[in-house]
Amino acid sequence: MVNILVAEDNEAYRNLIKIHLLRGGYNVLEADDGCQALDILAHNQIHLIIADVMMPHMDGFQLTSEIRSANYSLPILIITAKSTLEDKREGFKNGADDYMTKPIDMDEMLLRVEALLRRANISEKHILTVGDCTLNANTLTVTFRDEQIELRQKEFLLLHKLLSYPDKIFTRQNLMDEIWGVDTETDPRTVDVHIKRLREKLSHMDSFEIQTIRGLGYKAVLK
Secondary structure (H helix, E strand, O other): OOOOEEEEEOOHHHHHHHHHHOOOOEEEEEOOHHHHHHHHHHHHHOOOEEOOOOOOOOOOOHHHHHHHHHOOOOEEEEOOOOOOHHHHHHHHOOOOOEEEOOOHHHHHHHHHHHHHHHHHHHHOOOOEEEEEEEEEEEOOOOEEEEEEEEEHHHHHHHHHHHHHOOOOEEEEEHHHHHOOOOOOOOOOOOOHHHHHHHHHOOOOOOEEEEEEOOOOOOEEEEE
């Protein structure tokens, strides 16, 4: 069961979020301020946090900063009435993974939660081995026999996703939503650029091949 911690001081709004998360099949823990959220996090296995910004004692930005300072890597979704670019910059600077402005669409929230959990799954699979090739999520490196190749974060995430599901076709939009985020304004064709770089860097590897599926997207084929 996936445990989601909702840190929100408005009880009615917190209950609304909780109801939708429960309907989505998640287990929900609740906190009405940042300090209580940290205490819950210290005593429970939490997979994702939804945090309001405006809370007493410790706001959502401070909470996020404290969590990152303690080396927790779980995804954090910030929700707030603050909608300026500077507010969003503050949230991401402190370590938030996603940001929604109130009043939030609950169906969209569930989509974002699902995407964040999928992306976070890479942290649970630190090492992925495919033939003579090993992917290390801690160092963003690919090792082929005795050679180690460093990849950019998005390149690594793309490769990891494809190799985690060999023969499964991913559309560009699938990959964009999962790796760049559902609300990114980046052109989906940027996936093509990253795939091209991966092919160039890994052209000598014979454990797998990244194939283009015309009109659809990409898939990894093991050899």
